[in-house]
Amino acid sequence: MLKRSDFPKGFVFGASTAAYQIEGHSFGGAGPTHWDDFAATPGNVVRAEDGAIACDHYHRWQEDLDLIRDANFDAYRFSASWARVLPEGRGTVNAEGLDFYDKLVDGMLERGIKPMLTLYHWELPSALADLGGWRNRDVASWFADYAEVLMQRLGDRIWKTATINELWCVSFLSHFLGHHAPGVRDIRAAARAMHHVMLAHGTATDALRAMGIGEIGAVCNFTYAQPASDRPEDIEAAAIFDDYYNNFFISGFFRKQYPERIVTALEKHLPDGWQNDFDVIGTPVDWLGVNYYTREIIQAAPGPWPAVISIEGPLPKTQMGWEIYPEGLLHFLRRCHSDFTGDLPLYITENGMANPDLVIDGAVDDRVRIDYLARHFEATRQAVHDGVPLEGYFVWSLMDNYEWAFGYEKRFGLIHVDFDTLQRTPKASYLALKDALES
Numbered sequence: 001m002l003k004r005s006d007f008p009k010g011f012v013f014g015a016s017t018a019a020y021q022i023e024g025h026s027f028g029g030a031g032p033t034h035w036d037d038f039a040a041t042p043g044n045v046v047r048a049e050d051g052a053i054a055c056d057h058y059h060r061w062q063e064d065l066d067l068i069r070d071a072n073f074d075a076y077r078f079s080a081s082w083a084r085v086l087p088e089g090r091g092t093v094n095a096e097g098l099d100f101y102d103k104l105v106d107g108m109l110e111r112g113i114k115p116m117l118t119l120y121h122w123e124l125p126s127a128l129a130d131l132g133g134w135r136n137r138d139v140a141s142w143f144a145d146y147a148e149v150l151m152q153r154l155g156d157r158i159w160k161t162a163t164i165n166e167l168w169c170v171s172f173l174s175h176f177l178g179h180h181a182p183g184v185r186d187i188r189a190a191a192r193a194m195h196h197v198m199l200a201h202g203t204a205t206d207a208l209r210a211m212g213i214g215e216i217g218a219v220c221n222f223t224y225a226q227p228a229s230d231r232p233e234d235i236e237a238a239a240i241f242d243d244y245y246n247n248f249f250i251s252g253f254f255r256k257q258y259p260e261r262i263v264t265a266l267e268k269h270l271p272d273g274w275q276n277d278f279d280v281i282g283t284p285v286d287w288l289g290v291n292y293y294t295r296e297i298i299q300a301a302p303g304p305w306p307a308v309i310s311i312e313g314p315l316p317k318t319q320m321g322w323e324i325y326p327e328g329l330l331h332f333l334r335r336c337h338s339d340f341t342g343d344l345p346l347y348i349t350e351n352g353m354a355n356p357d358l359v360i361d362g363a364v365d366d367r368v369r370i371d372y373l374a375r376h377f378e379a380t381r382q383a384v385h386d387g388v389p390l391e392g393y394f395v396w397s398l399m400d401n402y403e404w405a406f407g408y409e410k411r412f413g414l415i416h417v418d419f420d421t422l423q424r425t426p427k428a429s430y431l432a433l434k435d436a437l438e439s
Contacts, residue, residue: 001370001373001374001377001432001433001436002374002377002378002381002436003436003437003438004072004436004437004438004439006377006381007380007381007384008384010391011384011390011391011392011393012074012075012114012347012391012392012393013072013073013074013075013392013393013394013433013437014073014074014075014076014077014114014116014392014393014394014395015068015071015073015076015077015394015395015396015397015398015414016076016077016078016349016350016394016395016396016397016398017057017076017077017078017079017397017398017399017401018078018079018118018121018122018165018401019078019079019080019081019084019121019123020033020035020051020054020081020121020122020123020402021051021054021055021121021397021401021402021403021404022054022055022057022064022398022399022401022402023051023054023055023056023057023058023081023084024051024052024053024054024055024056024057024058024059025050025051025052025054025081025083025084025123026052026053027056027058027059028058028084028094028096028097028100029084029087029094029096029097030081030083030084030087030094030097031083031084031086031087031088031089031094031125031126031127032083032087032125032126032127033081033082033083033123033124033125033126033129033181034123034124034125034126034129034133034181034182035050035051035122035123035124035181035404036050036051036052036126037126037129037181037182038180038181038182038183039051039181041183044183044405045404045405045406045407046405046406046407046408046409047407049402049407049408050402051123051402053422054401054402055399055400055401055402055417055419055422056422058100060422060424061100061103061104061107062107063424064398064399064424065104065107065108065111065113066111067398067399067415067424067426067430068108068111068113068398069111069112069113070434071414071426071430071433071434071437072433072434072437072438072439073113073437074113074114074392075113075114075115075116075159075392075394076108076113076114076115076116076398077116077117077118077162077349077394078104078115078116078117078118079117079118079119079120079121079165080101080117080118080119080150081097081123082119082120082123082124082125082143082146083123083124083125083126084097084100084101085097085098085101085146085149085150086125086146086149087125087127088125088127089124089125089127089128089142089146090127090128090142090145090146093149098149098150098153101150101153101154102153102154105117105154105157105158106157109157114159114160115154115157115158115159116158116159116160116161116162116349116394117154117158117160117161117162118161118162118163118164118165118219119143119146119147119150119161119162119163119164119204120143120163120164120165120170121165122165122169122170122180122181122404124181124182128142129181129182133182133193134170134171134174134175134192134193134196134197134200135175135189135192135193135196136196137196137199137271139196139200140196140199140200140202140203140204141203143164143200143203143204144200144203144204144206144207145207147163147204147207147208148207148208148211151208151211151213152211155208155211155212155213158213158215159215160215160216160217160286160287160347161208161213161215161216161217162216162217162218162219162289162349163200163201163204163205163216163217163218163219164197164200164201164218164219165219165291166219166220166221166291167194167197167198167201167218167220167249168220168221168244168245168248168249169221170193170197171190171193171194171196171197172190172193172194172244172245174193175189175190175192175193175194176189176190179405180404180405187266187269187305188269190266190269191266191269191270192269192270192271194248194266195270195271195274195277196271198249198252198253198277198281199277199280199281201218201253201281202277202280202281202282202283203280205283205285206280206283209283214286215286215287216285216286217285217286217287217288217289217347218249218253218285218288218289219288219289219290219291219349219350220246220249220250220288220289220290220291221291221292221293221350222245222246222290222291222292222328222332223245223246223292223293223294223295223296223328224294224295224296224325224327224328224331224332225238225239225241225242225245225246225295225296225298226238226295226296226297226298226313227297227298227299228297228298228299228311229299231300233300234298234299234300236300237298237299237300237301237306237307237308238298238308239261240261240305240306240307240308241296241298241306241308243259243261243262244259244261244262244306246332247259247262248262250288250336250340251340252278252281252282253281253282253285253288253340254282254340254341255282255340256278256279256281256282257278265305265306285344286344286345287344287345287346287347287391288336288340288341288344288345288346288347289346289347289348289349289350290329290332290333290336290346290347290348290349291348291349291350291351291396292328292329292332292348292350292351293318293320293322293350293351293352293353294318294320294322294323294324294325294328295313295323295325295328296310296313296323297310297311297312297313298310298311299311318353318354318355318372319353319354319355319356319410319411320353320354320406320410322353322354324353324372324375326375326376326378326379327379329348329351329376329379329380329383330379330382330383333346333348333379333380333383333388333390334383334386334388336388337387337388337389343389344389345389345390345391346388346389346390346391347390347391347392347393347394348380348390348392348393348394349394350394350396351376351393351394351395351396352369352372352373352395352396352397352412353368353369353372353412354403354410354411354412355368355369355411356411357369357400357411357413357416357427359416359418359425362425363425363428364416364425364426364427364428365427365428366427366428366429367428369414369427369428369429370428370429370432373395373429373432373433377393380393395414395433396412397412397413397414398413398414398415399413399414399415399416399417399424400412400413400415400416400417400419401413401417413427414426414427414429414430414433415427415430
């Protein structure tokens with residue numbers, strides 16, 4: 001594995017988590033979220049598991065911050081729960097929730113860890129879901145109001161702030177494919193959610209700018225689209241996938257327009273006046289976060305738009321069934337820089353793999369993850385060498401956690417969590433990174 005010295009001075013290394021996946025949402029006065037509702041609906045989540053306890057980070061945060069410090073990480077990318085701060089999504093603030101994040105941020109600073117905050121990582125308050133959630137244009141102002149409440153308390157100590165994590169997952173995955181909360185499968189709902197999540201990002205960014213908050217970024221997820229063959233229809237299918245997965249969001253942010261293919265397919269489903277929102281959507285950001293995991297082999301399929309399917313590829317796969325393809329990370333870093341962001345700083349805000357890790361004799365031998373990280377570190381170093389203004393890399397995830405619809409069986413962590421005892425056991429990958437990042 002490459003070492004810290006193989007990267008430019010000041011290059012930031014960190015680990016990422018998300019509130020609902022680790023905190024324990026049944027603690028501290030948090031309100032119900034659409035993930036609680038989704039998980040309580042039979043068939044949606046493996047074993048109907050939810051985030052009620054998760055990793056109990058709410059009570060064990062000091063131990064977890066010590067593990068971040070001891071791994072020689074520079075920064076910690078975490079998220080706040082909207083429903084922990086505002087249990088109804090609007091109105092009355094939960095003082096205990098704000099106090100928790102206040103202590104958490106102070107705890108990072110006391111340990112020399114830079115706090116990188118994500119305002120929203122998928123846990124919409126149920127009261128707002130009842131009003132249509134991301135399908136309702138008002139969600140943009142609701143989100144901006146929440147952002148102001150949170151940042152009035154934390155903003156003076158946050159290193160960098162991201163608005164919404166993985167807008168594709170918040171909108172398309174959740175409202176067209178139905179795999180995440182709220183579990184809708186409706187093209188009109190998806191089109192509206194796709195636009196409103198963009199509008200919410202821009203509205204919140206404007207609100208934070210007005211407060212004097214700087215270092216605001218967007219975080220997009222990218223998946224490499226490989227045509228299944230050289231047939232024109234498969235090449236076009238991969239281009240469709242690339243547009244609705246990768247290009248829709250970054251093009252909205254940096255070009256103030258959506259890809260022509262997507263407009264042609266979805267315009268009749270988009271909300272009235274959508275064309276007039278791009279000055280807000282395209283509000284300048286200070287950095288872009290790139291989340292990357294895998295590629296998909298795309299084949300044309302019969303049926304209505306998008307008329308694409310993913311077929312199994314030949315490469316080694318993670319526990320999620322995702323191909324290990326570090327070349328895709330390098331591709332997107334280059335493409336973001338050359339086609340969209342120019343000299344804007346980039347951060348790899350998520351990259352990692354799930355593996356069925358076991359504790360044997362008090363240790364976890366996850367050498368496959370060490371190899372995964374080493375190959376993606378090399379892609380990262382190559383991007384820097386190529387002149388991409390890449391300034392940091394964050395591993396997903398610090399610890400095993402609630403992997404959404406997959407419950408607790410997919411383990412992404414550098415630290416093993418026993419979900420019965422909640423004991424933390426650093427894996428071999430944690431120890432390898434600790435050595436690699438030693439100054």
